Amino acid sequence: MEANVSERSDRFVRAWVSDNVHNIPGLDDYQLHCEELAEKLKDAAQARGIMPDELAESIGDSYDFMINEYEQIRDPDLGFKDGRD
Incomplete structure (x- = not known):
């Protein structure tokens, strides 16, 4: 059962990030946005029945997770790019 809970949270997070973390041209200071x-990720997860401790087990601290996601798509010359571009 524990693996199913974790897998559910992992799948939800991957889909949510794909739908919600995008290129924002000119966004230099992304900490507030993250x-x-x-907060939106936590709210959406809870609305889907994923409790905060389950989400934290999947991603750790949600703010740190978001910062990492943005840093992965950042282009030093162009700002942020969408991984699907």
Whole structure:
């Protein structure tokens, strides 16, 4: 049962990030934006029945997770790019 709970949370997070973490041209200071996204992720997870401790087990701290996601798609010359571009 524990693996199913974790897998459910992991699948939800991957889909949510794909739908919600995008290129924002000109976004240089993304910390506030990541704070907002972290809160939205937690709210969306809870609305799907994924409790905060289950989400934390999948991603750790939601703000740190969002910062990492943005840093992965950042282009030093162009700002942020969408991984699907």
